[in-house]
Amino acid sequence: MNEEFLNKWKSQVKKGTLGFILLRLLRKKEMYGYELIEQVSMKVSIDIAEGTLYPLLNRLKDDDLISSKWVEQGSGIPRKYYSLTEQGSSTLLAMEKNWNELSLAISKLE
Amino acid sequence: MKRIEFTDERAMSIYTDYMVRVERMTKILPKEDQNEILMELNSHIYEAVLQDNSKETELNKLVDVITRLGAPEKTLAQLVADKKMNQALHTFNPVHLIKALALNVSNGIVYVAFFILYLLLAVSSLLIVLKCIYPQNTGIFLHNGYLSAIGFIGNSAQGNLTEIAGWAFIPMVVAYLLICYFALTLLLKLRRKRTASTKTHAMQWTD
Numbered sequence: 001m002n003e004e005f006l007n008k009w010k011s012q013v014k015k016g017t018l019g020f021i022l023l024r025l026l027r028k029k030e031m032y033g034y035e036l037i038e039q040v041s042m043k044v045s046i047d048i049a050e051g052t053l054y055p056l057l058n059r060l061k062d063d064d065l066i067s068s069k070w071v072e073q074g075s076g077i078p079r080k081y082y083s084l085t086e087q088g089s090s091t092l093l094a095m096e097k098n099w100n101e102l103s104l105a106i107s108k109l110e
Numbered sequence: 111m112k113r114i115e116f117t118d119e120r121a122m123s124i125y126t127d128y129m130v131r132v133e134r135m136t137k138i139l140p141k142e143d144q145n146e147i148l149m150e151l152n153s154h155i156y157e158a159v160l161q162d163n164s165k166e167t168e169l170n171k172l173v174d175v176i177t178r179l180g181a182p183e184k185t186l187a188q189l190v191a192d193k194k195m196n197q198a199l200h201t202f203n204p205v206h207l208i209k210a211l212a213l214n215v216s217n218g219i220v221y222v223a224f225f226i227l228y229l230l231l232a233v234s235s236l237l238i239v240l241k242c243i244y245p246q247n248t249g250i251f252l253h254n255g256y257l258s259a260i261g262f263i264g265n266s267a268q269g270n271l272t273e274i275a276g277w278a279f280i281p282m283v284v285a286y287l288l289i290c291y292f293a294l295t296l297l298l299k300l301r302r303k304r305t306a307s308t309k310t311h312a313m314q315w316t317d
Contacts, residue, residue: 033150034157050154050178051185058192070149076112077156078149 014046019056020099021046023084023092026066030083033057057082065091111149114156121169124176125155131182136190138209143193147186154179191217199299204228207295224298231290237261237283249273250282 018040025031025039037053040046060066065088070078084092113129116122132151136144158175159168166174179185191213198206207228214221240262241248251259251271258271275282 032153032157034154034161038161049180049185051180051188054150055188055192058189062192062196075156075160077114077153079153079157080150 018046018048018052019060020092020095022056022060023065023088023095026082026084027089027092030081032079032081036082060088064088111145111152114152114159116168116172118167118169121172124169124172128155128176128179128182132186135182135186138213139190139193140197143197147189147193151179151182187213195302199295199302202292202295204291207298220301224294224301227294231287231294234283234290235287238280241277241279241283245277246273249279250275 021040021044022036025036025043031039033050033053036057037048037050040048057066057068061068061082064085066082067085068080068082071081072078114125116125129148129152132148133144136147139147155172155175158178159171162171162174164171191210194206194210194213198210208225211221211225211228215225237248244262247265247268248262249260250257251263251268251273253271259267263271
């Protein structure tokens with residue numbers, strides 16, 4: 001087995017699907033940056049670097065797929081919560097459909 | 111913005127130093143974006159230290175978070191370049207544009223191309239200065255009734271050419287610069303929208 005090729009491929013898949021994963025996580029509930037990193041690491045075993053997460057969130061926001069708001073905390077240090085926009089929800093549905101079709105098509109190749 | 115209070119003096123100084131570096135890195139952005147980034151990182155550090163259940167000391171927890179975050183000069187480079195470009199395209203301000211293009215040069219040859227095109231445009235504005243100094247040599251020139259040259263020509267070439275624009279040449283150059291500038295900026299906007307969406311949308315490799 002070509003370990004190096006496999007690892008490169010894995011990292012490409014991760015990079016390509018990170019936006020999809022974030023959108024799916026945000027559909028259930030709104031979350032703040034650190035929480036998203038924890039959830040991604042716990043649920044899909046991907047360690048995202050903060051340097052990747054925040055620019056990606058910023059782009060998803062520019063594309064109007066997610067929105068953000070500051071929520072005051074008892075500590076006095078507010079959290080920035082991200083949530084799915086309406087456009088984000090409908091785009092995510094289309095992404096899931098595409099994902100499932102692709103996955104089915106790939107599995108049929110056998 | 112409320113700062114995090116660490117009881118450990120060394121932790122406090124590492125944290126302060128980190129935040130100063132973040133401030134320095136984001137200085138190029140509008141105040142609002144600066145605050146937004148600073149506050150989000152502040153919250154990130156606070157949550158990460160607070161939610162670290164290990165028996166480590168406060169100092170070790172902080173060092174761990176900051177190590178994970180990485181140098182702000184590196185971690186924030188992409189975010190700052192993105193936000194600067196947004197600002198530049200939003201305001202149409204040439205100074206922001208040049209800065210944003212410089213920050214984005216590493217993001218692809220297309221930004222280098224835009225940089226050169228803007229530079230050419232800036233050079234074209236010299237025609238206004240030339241018209242003021244050498245009014246006879248600058249303008250629109252006809253040769254036997256046909257358009258022969260637009261711009262600045264040397265004395266030797268001027269012989270059988272007639273300049274027809276006169277002082278109207280200056281507003282013409284200004285109009286030309288404005289049109290090109292807006293067209294180029296719109297093109298950049300369009301180009302950026304395309305890259306942003308291909309970068310963001312998952313499963314891009316299925317395309």
